[in-house]
Amino acid sequence: AEPIRVLQVFPPKVENLAVFGVKHHRILCHIEQWDSEDPVPRSELLKKVAGIQGLYCLLTEKIDAEVLDAAGPSLKVVSTMSVGYDHISLQELKKRGIRLGYTPDVLTEAVAELTVALLLATSRRLLEAAEKAKTGGWGTWKPLWMCGHGLTDSTVGILGLGRIGVAVATRLKPFGVKRFLYTDMSARPEVATSIPADFVTMDELARLSDFIVVCCALTPETQGICSKSLFSQMKDTAIFVNTSRGGVVNQDDLYQALVNGQIAAAGLDVTEPEPLPIDHPLFKLKNCGECVLKAAPQRDVLCVCSAICPCCLHVLLLQASRGLTFLRIQQDLTKTSS
Numbered sequence: 001a002e003p004i005r006v007l008q009v010f011p012p013k014v015e016n017l018a019v020f021g022v023k024h025h026r027i028l029c030h031i032e033q034w035d036s037e038d039p040v041p042r043s044e045l046l047k048k049v050a051g052i053q054g055l056y057c058l059l060t061e062k063i064d065a066e067v068l069d070a071a072g073p074s075l076k077v078v079s080t081m082s083v084g085y086d087h088i089s090l091q092e093l094k095k096r097g098i099r100l101g102y103t104p105d106v107l108t109e110a111v112a113e114l115t116v117a118l119l120l121a122t123s124r125r126l127l128e129a130a131e132k133a134k135t136g137g138w139g140t141w142k143p144l145w146m147c148g149h150g151l152t153d154s155t156v157g158i159l160g161l162g163r164i165g166v167a168v169a170t171r172l173k174p175f176g177v178k179r180f181l182y183t184d185m186s187a188r189p190e191v192a193t194s195i196p197a198d199f200v201t202m203d204e205l206a207r208l209s210d211f212i213v214v215c216c217a218l219t220p221e222t223q224g225i226c227s228k229s230l231f232s233q234m235k236d237t238a239i240f241v242n243t244s245r246g247g248v249v250n251q252d253d254l255y256q257a258l259v260n261g262q263i264a265a266a267g268l269d270v271t272e273p274e275p276l277p278i279d280h281p282l283f284k285l286k287n288c289g290e291c292v293l294k295a296a297p298q299r300d301v302l303c304v305c306s307a308i309c310p311c312c313l314h315v316l317l318l319q320a321s322r323g324l325t326f327l328r329i330q331q332d333l334t335k336t337s338s
């Protein structure tokens with residue numbers, strides 16, 4: 001029989017002609033590869049898909065009506081080497097009767113580890129502290145300096161209790177987390193009981209969690225789900241970690257929440273776009289994070305800036321309006337331009 005024509009848009013090199021054993025059938029495939037680590041340019045993809053029967057893609061390729069039309073009616077299967085398939089239009093595949101393959105579970109452990117790493121690095125201010133050490137900012141020892149927030153006796157909220165969410169909870173448990181909460185499309189007792197984790201609404205998750213970790217898939221329902229309404233209900237000592245997809249978060253709202261001190265910090269593995277432009281405001285938040293230090297147990301504010309920046313001033317005033325005490329203010333508030 002004629003070999004099946006498959007386009008694989010990435011290396012590694014495999015034999016150009018491969019035999020796939022599907023149960024007892026042997027299927028001969030002619031595989032054309034895009035031999036580069038860089039994504040195939042859209043114009044090339046549109047040319048190369050013409051007449052193929054199988055497409056093996058990555059999350060860098062947006063598989064929509066345009067690509068499927070360019071492939072034509074011969075295309076029977078699209079497979080993506082990724083866990084997420086938000087880059088593929090399911091509706092367009094369905095219309096054309098094209099099957100979808102993806103790679104669930106190949107990176108559950110890796111993403112769970114990364115989530116824990118980001119959570120600890122963010123809550124314990126690892127990057128800021130390392131930066132201070134390298135640039136001479138590590139002065140005499142101060143009890144609360146770079147103290148951060150602990151996991152012991154904390155409440156961790158998981159947005160999306162799928163494979164990765166469960167794996168994150170399993171890894172965080174030994175840190176002495178008091179309570180796990182989760183929210184999802186519906187309760188998932190079959191996986192939640194073993195943690196154990198309590199099913200709550202999104203609002204409860206926001207209000208009760210000391211840490212929120214986002215592990216859900218990007219779907220039309222979850223697009224921008226982490227927005228002002230979530231951040232504004234979160235504790236001002238809470239840490240937000242996202243290792244799912246950037247599109248789940250309204251980045252402008254997150255930025256505002258961080259600048260205004262509505263939440264303590266964010267650890268992001270994913271952004272919109274990726275990578276973020278290097279002049280993106282989120283990248284500028286490091287200084288802001290450094291100049292406002294929250295002393296967690298007393299919930300007082302220790303301001304160590306040599307000049308009070310507007311975002312720091314905002315947090316100070318916010319805290320003052322809540323009747324909290326300032327431990328030390330190095331500069332007279334009245335002298336700031338704001």
Ligand SMILES: O=C(O)[C@H](O)CO
Binds near residue numbers: 082083085
């Ligand atoms: O969806 C996936 O496979 C991951 O996000 C890749 O990093």
